[in-house]
Amino acid sequence: MPVLDWIGKSAVVKHHRxxxxxxxxxxxxxxxxxxxxxxxIVQADNLHALKALLPRYAGQVxxxxxxxxxxxxxxxxxxxxxxxxxxxxxxxxxxxxxxxETLDRHDRWLCMIYPRLILLKQFLRDDGVIFVSIDEFExxxxxxxxxxxxxxxxxxxxxxxxxxxKGSHLxxxxxxxxxxxxxxxxxxxxxxxxxxxxxxxxxxxxxxKRTNKPKTLRFGAGKVAxxxxxxxxxxxxxxxxxxxxxxxxxxxxxxxxxxxxxxxEGRFVWTQSTLDDEFARGSTVELSKKxxxxxxxxxxxxxxxxxxxxxxxxxxxxxxEDASQELASIFGREMGKVFPYPKPSTLVQYLIRAATHKDxxxxxxxxxxxxxxxxxxxxxxxxxxxxSRRFILVxxxxxxxxxxxxxxxxxxxxxxxxxxxxxVPGLGGGFQFCRLSAEPLFTADGQIRDDVRFAxxxxxxxxxxxxxxxxxxxxxxxxxxxxxxxxxxxxxGILGDRSxxxxxxxxxxxxxxxxAHDGPRVIYAAACRLGVPRLNREDIIFRQTPYALxxxx
Numbered sequence: 001m002p003v004l005d006w007i008g009k010s011a012v013v014k015h016h017r018x019x020x021x022x023x024x025x026x027x028x029x030x031x032x033x034x035x036x037x038x039x040x041i042v043q044a045d046n047l048h049a050l051k052a053l054l055p056r057y058a059g060q061v062x063x064x065x066x067x068x069x070x071x072x073x074x075x076x077x078x079x080x081x082x083x084x085x086x087x088x089x090x091x092x093x094x095x096x097x098x099x100x101e102t103l104d105r106h107d108r109w110l111c112m113i114y115p116r117l118i119l120l121k122q123f124l125r126d127d128g129v130i131f132v133s134i135d136e137f138e139x140x141x142x143x144x145x146x147x148x149x150x151x152x153x154x155x156x157x158x159x160x161x162x163x164x165x166k167g168s169h170l171x172x173x174x175x176x177x178x179x180x181x182x183x184x185x186x187x188x189x190x191x192x193x194x195x196x197x198x199x200x201x202x203x204x205x206x207x208x209k210r211t212n213k214p215k216t217l218r219f220g221a222g223k224v225a226x227x228x229x230x231x232x233x234x235x236x237x238x239x240x241x242x243x244x245x246x247x248x249x250x251x252x253x254x255x256x257x258x259x260x261x262x263x264x265e266g267r268f269v270w271t272q273s274t275l276d277d278e279f280a281r282g283s284t285v286e287l288s289k290k291x292x293x294x295x296x297x298x299x300x301x302x303x304x305x306x307x308x309x310x311x312x313x314x315x316x317x318x319x320x321e322d323a324s325q326e327l328a329s330i331f332g333r334e335m336g337k338v339f340p341y342p343k344p345s346t347l348v349q350y351l352i353r354a355a356t357h358k359d360x361x362x363x364x365x366x367x368x369x370x371x372x373x374x375x376x377x378x379x380x381x382x383x384x385x386x387x388s389r390r391f392i393l394v395x396x397x398x399x400x401x402x403x404x405x406x407x408x409x410x411x412x413x414x415x416x417x418x419x420x421x422x423x424v425p426g427l428g429g430g431f432q433f434c435r436l437s438a439e440p441l442f443t444a445d446g447q448i449r450d451d452v453r454f455a456x457x458x459x460x461x462x463x464x465x466x467x468x469x470x471x472x473x474x475x476x477x478x479x480x481x482x483x484x485x486x487x488x489x490x491x492x493g494i495l496g497d498r499s500x501x502x503x504x505x506x507x508x509x510x511x512x513x514x515x516a517h518d519g520p521r522v523i524y525a526a527a528c529r530l531g532v533p534r535l536n537r538e539d540i541i542f543r544q545t546p547y548a549l550x551x552x553x
Contacts, residue, residue, distance in 0.1 A: 002144070003144075004110075004141065004144035004148065006107040006110045006111070006141075007104060007107040008107055008108075008110075008111045009110070009111070011095055011096045011097070011111075012095060012111045012114055012115055016047070016051065016118050016119050019047055019048055019051045019115075020048075020440035020441070021051055021052060021440060021441040021442070022044075022052045022437045022439075022440050022441065023436065023437040023441060023452070024042065024052055024053070024434040024435075024436065024437075025435050025436065025437050026432055026433070027434060027435055030402065030406050030433035031430070031431065031433045032409070032413060032414065032430050032431050032433075033413060033429065033430020033431065034430040035430065035431075035432040036432075037390070037431060037432075038363075038390035039378075039390050039391050039392075039429060039431035040390075040391070040431060040432055041369070041372075041375070041394075041395070041401065041409065041433045041434070042392070042393065042394045042433075042434045042435070042436070043394075043395055043396075043398055043433070043434070044394065044435060044436040045396050046116060046367040046368065047116055047119070049367065049394040050116065050120065050123075050367055050394070051119065052436055053123075053392065053394075054122060054123065054463065054469075055459035055460045055462065055463035056459050056469050057123055057363065057365070057392065058123060058468050059122070059123070059124070059125055059126075059468045059469055060125060060363055060468075060469045061123040061125065061128055061362075061363045061364070062124075062125055062128050062355060062356055062359055062362035062363060062364070063128065063130075063131070063351070063352055063355040063356055063362060064124065064128070064129070064130040064364070064367075065130075065132075065352070065364065065365075065366050066120070066130070066131075066132050066133070066367055067132075067343055067366075067368050067370060068112075068113060068116075068133075068368050069109070069112075069368075070135050070137055070138065071105060071137050072135070096111060109141070110141055110145060113142070113145065114145055116367065117149045118149060120365070121149055123365055124186035125186065126186055126187045126190035127185075127186070127187070127190040127191045127192065128185065128186045129156065129183060129184065129185045129186070129355045130146075130150070130183070130185075130186075131159075131182070131183050131351045131355075132181065132182045133161075133180070133181050133343065134180050134181075134182060135180065136176075136180075139158075139180055139182070142182055143155075143158075143182060147184075150184040150186065154184050154185045154186065154187065154188045155183075155184055156183040156184060156185055156188070156194070157183055157309055158180050158181070158182050158309065159181040159182075159183065159307075159309050159310075159311050159351075160178050160179075160309060160310055160311065161178060161180065161181060161311040161317070161347060162177055162178055162310075162311065162312050162313060162317075162319060163177065163178060163179045164176075164177045164319055164320060164321070165313065165321060181347075181351065192358065193306050194306055194307050194354040194355060195304055195306070195307065195353060195354050195357035195358075196305045196307035196354065307354045311347060311350065316346060317347050317350055318344030318345070318346040318347060320341055320342075320344070322346070323341075323342040323344035323345075323347075323373070324340070324341075324342065326342070327339065327342055327371060327408070329418040329419050329420075329424075330408055330411055330412065330418070332419060339370065339371045339400070339404050342370060343370075344373070345373050345376040345377045345380060346377075348373050348374050348376075348377035349380055349381050352374075352378060352381055353381055353384075356381075356387070360382075360385060360386070360387030360388060360389060361387065361388050361390075362389050362390075363389070363390050363391075363392065364378050364392070365391075365392045366391070366392070366394070367393075367394040368394070368395075369393035369394055369395040369405050370395065370404075371400075371404050371405060371408055372393060372404065372405040372406075372408040372409045374391060374393060375391045375393055375405075375408075375409040376408065376409065376412050378390070378391040379391075379412060379413060379429050380427060382427070382428075382429070383428070391431075406433055411426075412426065412427055414426040441457075441460065442546060446546060446547070447546060448545065448546045452492075454475070454489070454491055454494050455472060455475070457491055457492070458470060458472065458479055458489055458491075459472075460549055461479065461489045461524050461545070461549065462479050462480065462482075464548070464549050465485075465487050465522060465524075465543075466487070468482070475494070476494075476515060477489055477490055477494045477495065477503075477514055477515070478515040478517070481517065484519050484520065485519065485520045485521070486515075486517035486519065486520070486521045487522050487524075488514055488521060488522065488523040488524065489523075489525075490503055490504050490505070490506060490510065490523065490524065490525035490526070491524070491526075491545065492504070495510065495513055504525055505525055505527045505528070506523055506525040506527070506529065506530060507529040507530070508529070508530065508534075511538070520540075520541070521538070521539060521540045521541070522541045522543060523540055523541070523543070524544075524545050524548065524549075525542070525543075525544070525545065526544065526545055527544065528542045528544070530542070
């Protein structure tokens with residue numbers, strides 16, 4: 001496989017190993033709803049944030065979506081997209097050294113993206129996928145570096161997204177109306193097909209379009225199959241005024257399906273704004289040309305198709321203009337000046353749905369969070385299919401994280417008043433907002449900081465031993481069992497100070513207090529008073545903290 005080289009590559013190819021592990025520090029004032037919901041917003045440089053998140057989430061993320069700087073040379077982006085922001089300038093100066101002062105723009109972009117992709121790969125499950133938005137400036141370089149990190153065999157394809165409804169007449173050579181989303185998998189052999197749509201979805205048409213007037217709809221005998229969402233519209237279908245449909249003949253409701261053997265005539269009387277509100281609440285009242293009135297998937301549409309590489313407005317995927325209107329509706333018109341060119345939530349939701357349609361409890365990660373579009377898309381998809389997906393967002397800029405990312409996700413979750421003065425109901429869900437500790441987990445001489453709690457160190461011990469993310473359970477020295485090995489941590493008085501040094505030293509009495517395991521055991525502790533014969537007889541591997549904690553990926 002051809003390998004891409006660039007100025008500074010040798011300095012950054014293993015740079016992720018040198019990034020220190022820091023601790024996540026919750027900020028209650030910027031959290032929303034249930035802090036234990038599993039949703040997370042982290043304000044920090046994304047390289048440091050990813051390193052801090054890795055011990056908790058390694059190998060657990062199903063879908064990654066990132067929208068990194070495009071490197072066009074535009075100084076007006078929230079992420080300075082010529083990769084020349086103070087944070088990245090300082091990073092290049094520290095990592096690449098003097099070489100960083102003369103790096104070509106493309107080389108600097110590659111120096112920025114490469115170590116982040118290395119870390120992102122480690123978050124993915126074997127069946128996980130990553131989507132990366134980009135335009136023509138860096139797509140060639142991006143494809144090369146993604147193939148180097150993930151392997152060419154795991155390349156799934158490139159989506160073309162229509163970002164404008166009309167191109168600019170001021171473009172000197174061509175009207176640029178599209179951008180790209182490059183998609184790779186962690187291990188294509190472990191990945192089932194992505195979901196695009198139901199096989200018959202293209203046969204479904206809205207009852208009314210924006211230009212339609214109320215009209216009478218006639219359906220032949222046996223042509224109506226309308227699934228009632230939780231019975232909410234049952235009374236309406238019996239002719240309740242204002243709900244939209246009335247019928248000349250009786251019909252039967254059985255297990256949520258409206259059926260009739262008689263000729264049915266219905267008059268649709270909703271206005272477009274009422275219909276839009278219904279769609280916002282998750283309703284999908286549609287008229288099928290072939291099957292009649294339908295809400296949601298038709299019984300005969302169980303087969304699905306993989307997603308199209310063309311992401312078009314006609315498929316319900318918004319443009320940059322739609323994304324700006326979306327933000328304006330949430331914040332007011334001034335938001336376009338604060339955060340220009342956001343991605344539409346419908347675009348990200350399409351990708352999330354494609355990757356997680358069979359795992360509605362999946363974790364979705366976005367380490368270039370920006371305005372919080374990914375969280376919005378996750379919450380909306382959960383509403384649409386009853387899922388409980390969780391999101392992890394990382395935003396580098398403190399002001400954007402506080403004033404845009406946090407504020408948007410909070411409003412979308414809890415509800416807000418839109419630009420027209422209408423109340424928009426919340427999608428539900430909460431999140432915890434975190435920053436990173438000022439000091440790394442370990443001191444300069446390699447010791448564990450005094451203020452590190454048991455649960456915090458447990459994440460790193462588990463990750464060091466297994467290479468996977470830690471799923472905390474009951475507070476116990478037994479962290480869990482991995483591939484038949486029980487992993488223990490003696491630290492910070494976990495045994496209640498009932499023995500030597502608060503139980504941080506492995507002795508005979510301490511060993512008797514540990515939860516039993518019928519198999520090999522790995523025990524992390526500050527010291528060990530047991531001899532080698534006893535350790536061998538008990539099938540115990542002793543690892544001394546902090547020296548055994550080699551957690552460099």
